[in-house]
Every structure is written in C-alpha cells, then in structure tokens.
Amino acid sequence: MKKALIFFFILAILLVPIASIQAAPFVGQIVPECAPDGICGFCDITTLIQNIINFLIYLAVVVATLMFVYAGFKYLTAGGNPERLKSAHKIFWNVFFGLIFVLAAFLIVDTVMKAFVGGGNGKLGTWNKIECR
Numbered sequence: 001m002k003k004a005l006i007f008f009f010i011l012a013i014l015l016v017p018i019a020s021i022q023a024a025p026f027v028g029q030i031v032p033e034c035a036p037d038g039i040c041g042f043c044d045i046t047t048l049i050q051n052i053i054n055f056l057i058y059l060a061v062v063v064a065t066l067m068f069v070y071a072g073f074k075y076l077t078a079g080g081n082p083e084r085l086k087s088a089h090k091i092f093w094n095v096f097f098g099l100i101f102v103l104a105a106f107l108i109v110d111t112v113m114k115a116f117v118g119g120g121n122g123k124l125g126t127w128n129k130i131e132c133r
Contacts, residue, residue, distance in 0.1 A: 001112050005073065006071075007083065008073065009070075012066055012069065025054040028049075030048070030051045030052060030055055031048060031050055031051070032047045032051070053106075057102065057103075057106060058101065060098075060102045061099070062094050067091060067095040068092070068095055070091065071088050071091035071092045071095065072088075074087065074088040074091065075088035075089075075092075
C-alpha cells in the first residue's frame with residue numbers, strides 16, 4: 001500500500017504543475033520587469049506583492065486539492081479500521097476549514113478594500129488591479 005501511495009503522490013507532483021499552468025489565470029512571471037534603466041519603483045514593488053498574493057492563493061487551492069485526494073485515498077484504503085477512518089476524516093475537515101479560512105480572508109480583505117478604496121459615488125472600485133503610470 002505504501003508503494004501505491006508513493007506512486008500516486010509522485011504522479012500528482014509531476015502532473016499538478018502542468019495542469020495548473022494550463023488552467024490557472026496566473027501564468028505570468030511573479031517578479032515584474034523594472035524600468036529599462038534597471039531601477040525599480042514603488043509600482044514594481046506593489047506589483048510584486050500582488051503577484052505573490054495571487055500565487056499563494058492558487059498554491060493553497062492546489063495543495064488543498066492534493067490533500068483532499070490523499071485523505072480520500074486514506075479513507076478508501078482504511079479497510080474498516082476505525083483509527084484510519086478517523087484520521088481520514090480529520091484530514092478532510094482540517095483541509096476544508098483551512099481552505100475556507102484562506103478564501104474567506106481574501107474575500108473579507110477584498111470587500112473592505114473595495115468599500116474604502118472604491119469611488120465616492122457608491123460604486124465598489126477595484127483595488128487589486130495595479131495601474132502604473
């Protein structure tokens with residue numbers, strides 16, 4: 001059973017980057033290119049921070065997916081053993097609450113920032129689109 005688990009884990013490690021690059025909206029480089037003279041400004045730093053935040057959110061979703069697969073595999077191979085079933089249930093719930101925590105944190109920050117940074121006429125503005133001039 002350990003050999004099968006190791007095989008599926010290695011297969012997932014090899015296939016997830018390919019699938020995530022094809023499906024993820026974030027396919028650009030994380031570190032933005034600075035001005036032609038090589039001097040990075042405030043806009044480049046804020047773009048870097050935004051790219052890191054986006055990458056970490058996508059990475060959290062990918063890691064959560066892999067952990068759900070691992071917990072499901074553990075659940076299916078438990079064979080009625082109550083300890084292994086309990087362990088699989090614990091992994092499911094921990095991953096679920098962790099993913100909800102990550103996505104809710106971004107949603108709360110996004111809503112608050114749209115309310116404060118948005119236009120004064122009652123519209124919610126975009127705060128996470130960095131526009132350099």
